[in-house]
Structure formats: C-alpha cells, structure tokens
Amino acid sequence: MNPCQLLVCTFLALAAQLTQAGPKIEFWQATSGARVFFVENHTLPILDVQVDFAAGTAREAQGKAGVAQLTRALLDLGAAGMDETQIASRMADLGAQLSGGVDLDRASVSLRTLSMADKRGPALAMLRAILTSPQFPTQVFDREQARSVAALKEALTRPDTIASRAFWSAMYPAHAYGRHATPESVNALGRADVLAFHAANYTAQGATVTIVGDLSRSQAGLLAEELTGGLMPGAVVGPVAVPELPLAGEQRIAHPAAQAHLLLGLPALKRGDPDFFPLVVGNYSLGGGGFVSRLMKEVRDKRGLAYSVSSFFQPLGQLGPFQIGMQTKKAQANDALKVTREVLAAFLAQGPSEVELQAAKQNLIGSFPLRLDSNRKLLDNVAMIGFYGLPLDYLDRYPENIEKVTAADIQAAFARHVRPEHLVTVVVAGE
Incomplete structure (x- = not known):
C-alpha cells in the first residue's frame, strides 16, 4: 500500500469512528x-x-x-x-x-x-x-x-x-x-x-x-x-402502487428559450432498498460529486458543452427516479446528449475506478457530520427515517455502510437499477 492509499484508509477509519455515534432515536x-x-x-x-x-x-x-x-x-x-x-x-x-x-x-x-x-x-x-x-x-x-x-x-x-x-x-x-x-x-x-x-x-x-x-x-x-389525540383515527395506510418501468424513448419539445434543458432518467430506487449505499457512492463518481464527477469532467471541462451537469437518485415510497440533468446552448444539445449517454454507458460497463471509489467514500463520510449539526437537520433526518420505516440505527451505521461499498457492489447495483432499455430522455428547446 502506497503512502497516499494509507492516508485515505486512515482518514476513512477515523471518520467512521467519529461519526458512528449518531443520535439516539x-x-x-x-x-x-x-x-x-x-x-x-x-x-x-x-x-x-x-x-x-x-x-x-x-x-x-x-x-x-x-x-x-x-x-x-x-x-x-x-x-x-x-x-x-x-x-x-x-x-x-x-x-x-x-x-x-x-x-x-x-x-x-x-x-x-x-x-x-x-x-x-x-x-x-x-x-x-x-x-x-x-x-x-x-x-x-x-x-x-x-x-x-x-x-x-x-x-x-x-x-x-x-x-x-x-x-x-x-x-x-x-x-x-x-x-x-x-x-x-x-x-x-x-x-x-x-x-x-x-x-x-x-x-x-x-x-x-x-x-x-x-x-x-x-x-x-x-x-x-x-x-x-384529536385526529380522526382513519384506516391503516397502504403503500402507493408500484410503477411499471417505461420503455426507453426520447421526447423533444420546442421552446424559444436560448438554453436547451436536457433530462435523462428512469424509476430506479425505493426507500430502504439494500442497494441504496452502493448507488449513492457510485453516483458521487458518476455525476453527484461536482467537479470531480465523470459527467462534469467530460461534458463541461473537456468539451465545454454545459456549465453544469449532475446526476442523483431520489428514493421514494415506491421507485423514485435516477436523473441526469443539464442546460446547454441549443446548438450543443445533441453533442451534450451524445457525450452524456457515452459516459453513462461506460460507467455501467466498468463501474468506478479505485481512485474514484476512495474519493467518493472520503467525501461522503467526511461530510456526513454536517448533515446532523443542527436541530433542524436532525429533525429532517429523523422524520425521513420515521416516515419511511428505516432502521433506527440508520444514522449510526451510515458511515460504516458507505465504507464497506466495493466497486463490484456499485457495478452490480447500477446494473440492477439503471437499465438503458427503460431510460427516458426529454429535451426542451433543443435543435
């Protein structure tokens, strides 16, 4: 193990120790x-x-x-x-x-x-x-x-x-x-x-x-x-219906705006899914990590096709979306879309590199305490845990669950949840 790898591993271990003691719920x-x-x-x-x-x-x-x-x-x-x-x-x-x-x-x-x-x-x-x-x-x-x-x-x-x-x-x-x-x-x-x-x-x-x-x-x-005590009792609330996955397709909508708006995605992730952590870590490398993400490097930095491009998962009570979004000049919309699809296809085929994986873990674990540093943030997190029925030790184990994700876990999780045959694309104001 070289000194850089040793430093990263030491940081991850210390960060996990510091953030393990979550709030008692x-x-x-x-x-x-x-x-x-x-x-x-x-x-x-x-x-x-x-x-x-x-x-x-x-x-x-x-x-x-x-x-x-x-x-x-x-x-x-x-x-x-x-x-x-x-x-x-x-x-x-x-x-x-x-x-x-x-x-x-x-x-x-x-x-x-x-x-x-x-x-x-x-x-x-x-x-x-x-x-x-x-x-x-x-x-x-x-x-x-x-x-x-x-x-x-x-x-x-x-x-x-x-x-x-x-x-x-x-x-x-x-x-x-x-x-x-x-x-x-x-x-x-x-x-x-x-x-x-x-x-x-x-x-x-x-x-x-x-x-x-x-x-x-x-x-x-x-x-x-x-x-x-004064609320009406009501019936036991059942789940929202499970959505069917759409067929892949592309929709273009004319608009006089100077900038084209591009969105790609599909229903992908339900709250409580065991693949949540591999998808979160993988998405940081793909499009959730700002300037260090692949999409930003390829679409913005190398080609100047968009000021910003990002991806995220939005887990819901039923399958919530995986989404990639950006704005670009009308004349560049097709090029930006082509590069974005290529980057996604390469990530699905190869997963993250070891360097990308460690950088994602370091950031997600290191920034985790900032998600709990106020009463309001605690309330938001605990309310989410309560409403969606997540484990009471969810916050305690968050750093641990991030740290144990492997590149193979990410590639397998993306293969299960981000399937190109269901990927829909919408372009507004593109040429």
Whole structure:
C-alpha cells in the first residue's frame, strides 16, 4: 500500500469512528395510533416538532390533481376559531415558527419553538389546533385557489418546468408520480374536495410525529398524545402502487428559450432498498460529486458543452427516479446528449475506478457530520427515517455502510437499477 492509499484508509477509519455515534432515536406508538420518533437534545433551549401525513400528491384521486397542495396551503390559514392573521400574530408573539409542505409521498407540518414551558405550551396548543381543527374558510379557499392557478400558469411558461413535467410523465406514464396539477385541474376543485382529502388522509393512522430537542422522554410522550389525540383515527395506510418501468424513448419539445434543458432518467430506487449505499457512492463518481464527477469532467471541462451537469437518485415510497440533468446552448444539445449517454454507458460497463471509489467514500463520510449539526437537520433526518420505516440505527451505521461499498457492489447495483432499455430522455428547446 502506497503512502497516499494509507492516508485515505486512515482518514476513512477515523471518520467512521467519529461519526458512528449518531443520535439516539426512541420510538413508540401513541394511543391514537400515530408513530412517534424522539431525539432528546439539550444543547439549545429549542424544540422542533414535525408531523408527517401520508398525504402527498400520489394520494390524489384521478381528476383531483392539485388538491394535496391546496389542502396543505390552507391548513394553517384558519383553525379553532382563529383566522390566519390571529394565528400568525400569536406565533410571532411566542417567537415560534410554523412551516411545512407537500411532496409526492407526504405532507408535513413543522413547529419550532423555545422549549421553556411558557413558550412551548402555547405554541404546541396552536399546532394541535391546526392539526385537529382546521377550518378551510371559503374566502381563503377562493383566494388560495386563484393564487395557485396563477402560479401554475406562470410556471408553465418556463422551460425548466416544462422539461420537468414532461420528464416525470414519461417516467411514470400510468402512475400517480407522473400526474401534475394544471390550471384547469386546480380551478375545477371545490372546497368540498379539500375537506374530503383532509378527512381521508390527515389521520392518526397515517401520521408520523418527530420530536427533536430540549425535552424529556416523558414530556415527549405527553406532547405526542396531546398533538394526535384529536385526529380522526382513519384506516391503516397502504403503500402507493408500484410503477411499471417505461420503455426507453426520447421526447423533444420546442421552446424559444436560448438554453436547451436536457433530462435523462428512469424509476430506479425505493426507500430502504439494500442497494441504496452502493448507488449513492457510485453516483458521487458518476455525476453527484461536482467537479470531480465523470459527467462534469467530460461534458463541461473537456468539451465545454454545459456549465453544469449532475446526476442523483431520489428514493421514494415506491421507485423514485435516477436523473441526469443539464442546460446547454441549443446548438450543443445533441453533442451534450451524445457525450452524456457515452459516459453513462461506460460507467455501467466498468463501474468506478479505485481512485474514484476512495474519493467518493472520503467525501461522503467526511461530510456526513454536517448533515446532523443542527436541530433542524436532525429533525429532517429523523422524520425521513420515521416516515419511511428505516432502521433506527440508520444514522449510526451510515458511515460504516458507505465504507464497506466495493466497486463490484456499485457495478452490480447500477446494473440492477439503471437499465438503458427503460431510460427516458426529454429535451426542451433543443435543435
């Protein structure tokens, strides 16, 4: 072993030791049926709480695209006799913050508050009111619906939005992950649709509560009972349907933009898949490692075909996408696409070199502590673990699982998950 290899191995060993002691995650089920995940952290007088519901856009009924986003937008704009101004004023007086959003799988409501009882208690009472007694006022519904329609109309003029929507529709042509809200679908929604979506999906059985911060285990238990006790029980939430893999194909969409937008990918990775770590390490070498990745070197550095090009895996409740994306001049779109396909084909055939493998591990392990260096980041990670049912020692073992990946593991995992016969391509504004 030469000195450089010895240095890399020593760094990996030390980094693994330093990052093995992840946060202690405690789990239990509330009386309501909601699942609860708790990390006790007294470093700062801060408490972060997030409640996730299986109420993402994939849960929308056919013809109701947009109802998930509209429901979440309205949730904290009127509750328990308070209008949106009163809710906002009360939270500001307490120094607390509400946030959240919707993605394909889940809808979330988050609260950050000071942990002192005189601040924590009223802030949590507000969160409970929003979760259990939303009012969805008619005037606010009308306003937010109009705002959503206007935002969609504006977004649909942009080439990046057009490319993304066409790409997801091509990857998931007959699946909920490939459906999109349109101005027409949102405009057709009524307040009754929001009420029905909320009643069906914002339930205790579909709820995951994540608590991180300055609280004891007994206090966290009481908090979870109070937050979820008023939720409707609901039915046990089943998984989203498994998507069928698309046939490989290419779609070109005309647009007057100066830059062409290129996207390549396919449904590839589900949360909890044992190939997750080989795919993450391999993707760092392929297109996830910035200037050290193959795609960046070949497409940008050697040929100047794009300012930036990258790849990533987005694991979801069902097969989420592997995606390569870039922007380039219209006249260069075909050349950039050709080089990208060649780089991907070579990586699938050969896997990473030993130098690439060690560099990927060094970066992923060395940067891992930065993913846990704040209450908010801890909350995000633990909420993901809880919602998707990952092992409670997932964060403890992350560096270990990265370190043990081999080049052969990567090549085999990519062969299983990134199959060219299912790779779809979308080019917007290309020539």
